[in-house]
Amino acid sequence: MTDVRTPSADDVRQLLIDGLRRPAQEGARLVALHWLHQLAATRATWRAMQREQLAGTASSSSVAGGVDATELLHKARVALRRLRATARENARVLDGAIDRRAARSLRALGQVTNAVRDADVQRAWLETEESRLPAAARAEAAVLRTWLARRTSPSFESVERAFAEHFDPIEDRLFARLGRYELLRRVGIDSAPMPFARHLATRIVRAGNRLRHDIERVTDVHAQDAMHEVRIRLKRQRALLSPFAKTRPAIGGWFDLATRGQDLLGALRDAHLLARRAHKAGLPVLERALQDIVLAHFxxxxxxxxxxxxxxxxxxxxxxxxxxxxxxxxxxxxxxxEIERKYLLRACPPAARAVAPVRIEQGWIPGQALRERLRRRIAPDGTVSCWRTVKLGPAEARVEVEEIAQPELFGAMWELTHSARVLKDRYVVPHGAHTWEIDVFLDRDLVLAEVELGDVNEAVTLPPWLAPYLDRDVTGDPAYFNATLARPAGPVNGPC
Structure with a gap:
């Protein structure tokens, strides 16, 4: 690293402790720097190995200190794969920090390391599984292992050439570009930038939708392409969440499950590829045994x-x-x-009506500069919760401070809201990374849709089940503020 202002590996580890609360642009860079530092460290060790080989003090497969070249290659490959996944999944907030030239170089390095590592992994897999093979297949397995070992050993030299050609020219530039970012702020909006955690939540939900689609394509053992796609998606999930998996139980739960799924599919793919190699090498007994293992993993x-x-x-x-x-x-x-968008609808969408509604009663205590809102929520199972809320600022992004109100206090204060109340049914419909709230007012012919966002600049795409019912965006229209819509308590009409 030529720029001393770029965070060191230790700095990055410390900054990642609260990286989820940092701006998305910074959190993504911290994760990228984390993997870049690991890749650079393996590169430095690889250089040391090369120097020792030139001096005649080390074998072609080890370095001083007992570090094995195979293990080193594995670490480099993991760091590289996770750096590339981080760049791909966070492209929007990285703002071109890893540009096309760097991405091509990292991809080329990955192709070389993958080719060497795959052969080594398959050889190691055969060694592990050989004892479980039928006796007739073991002799053929030994033949294939010998072939894989000859294919792997000379290839370590190609890894050094690949590092020199593809990584060394971009290393300093990557550190420099990932070590800084700019934020776009809007005048008059008192908002912090979208936290990295919110950005990650969006990426995970979208990945979940794609994961469901890919898993549903796995209809039989021959759906190798679909299973490979699932495995790649799980790898990317692990790359995104790895720095936070040990300190957040819910994140760790998904990370561990994704790890088990990736390992299972990895073993299945290794057995499948080895079966194809056995077929090409004319080893029919081994091929059948490996196909049986593929089926068991499937x-x-x-x-x-x-x-x-x-x-x-x-x-x-x-x-x-x-x-x-x-x-x-x-x-x-x-x-x-609170950052939200509000839309006027022509009617309540059927997709919303399919959800059991929450009954909401709201009232405002009289005031000029400050109006406190009371809210009583009655869940579909009859559970009642009461809240006190104060909102300040523009509708696009405003401070929202709320707390639970004890029933006795709520009851005493509720009488003060008699002149300004709202009664509505709320239908909560998750869609993608967002949750849409459809409010059907019970004292007038009015339906509104609201969605909360993580950033004032976040784009909103209307769900297909809602778009046909859209009238217009009324986010900043005072006529559709709940406090403005409030009326004196009176009779209630039925739902739309």
Whole structure:
């Protein structure tokens, strides 16, 4: 690193402790720097190995201190793979810090290291599984292992050439570009930038949707491409969450499950590729034995993942919810911030009516500069909760401070709101990374949709089940503020 202002590896580890609360632009850079430092460290060790080989003091497969070249290559490959996944999944908030030239160089380095490592992994896999093979297949397995060993050993030299050609020219530039960022702030909006946790929650939910689609494509043992896609998606999830998995239980739960799934699919793919190698090498007994192993791994994946897909995705959702909670937007002074968009609808969408509603009663205590809101929520199961809330600032992004109110206090204060009340049914419909709230007012013909965001600049895409019912965006229209819509307590009409 030529720029001394770039955080060191120790600095990055310390900064990652609260990295989820930092701006998304910074959190993504911290994770990228974390993997870049690990890749640079393996590169430095690889250089030391090369120097020792030139001096005749080390073998072609080890360095001083007992570090094995195979182990070193594995560390480099993991760091490289996770750096590339971080760049891919966080492209929007990295703002081109890892540009196309750097991405091409990292991809080229990955192709070389993958080719060497895959052969070595397959050889090691055969060594581990050989004792479980039928006796007739073991002799053929030894033949294939010998071939893989000859293919791997000379290839370590290509790794050094690949580092020199693809990594060394971009290392300093990557550190420099990942070590800084700029934030766009809007005048008059007292908002902190979107936290990294909120950004990660969005990425995880979107990945969950794609993961469901890919797993549903795994219909039989021959769906190797679909299983490979699932494995790649799990790898990317682990790359995103690895720095936070040990300190956040919900994130750790999904990380561990994704690890088990990746390992299972990795073993299945290794057995599948080795079966193809055995077929090409004319080793039919070994080929049949490996196909049996592929089938056994597939049946386990089908049982643990395909047949329990909803349970799998609930674990993913728990991690996303934990990230949302940790990434709740705040003002620059640390106060909770509500960032929402509000839309006028022509009617209540059928997709909303399919959900059991929450009955909401709201009332405002009279005031000029300050109006306190009381809210009573009656859940579909009859559970009642009471809240006190104060909101300040523009509708686009405003401070929202609220607390639970004890029933006795709520009852005493509720009478003060007689002149300004709202009664509505709220239908809560999750969609993608967002949760939409459809409010059907019970004392007038009015339906509104609201969605909370993590940043004032976050784009909103209307769900297909809602878009046909849209009238217009009324986010900043005072006529549709709940406090403005409040009326004196009176009779109640039925739902729309």
């Amino acid at each position: 049946q386990l994946f089908q049982h643990d993942w395909c047949e329990r897909l909803d349970d799998v995705l609930r674990t993913l959702d728990a991690a996303a919810n934990a990230l949302r909670a940790e990434g709740s937007p705040m003002t620059a002074s640390g106060l909770p911030l």
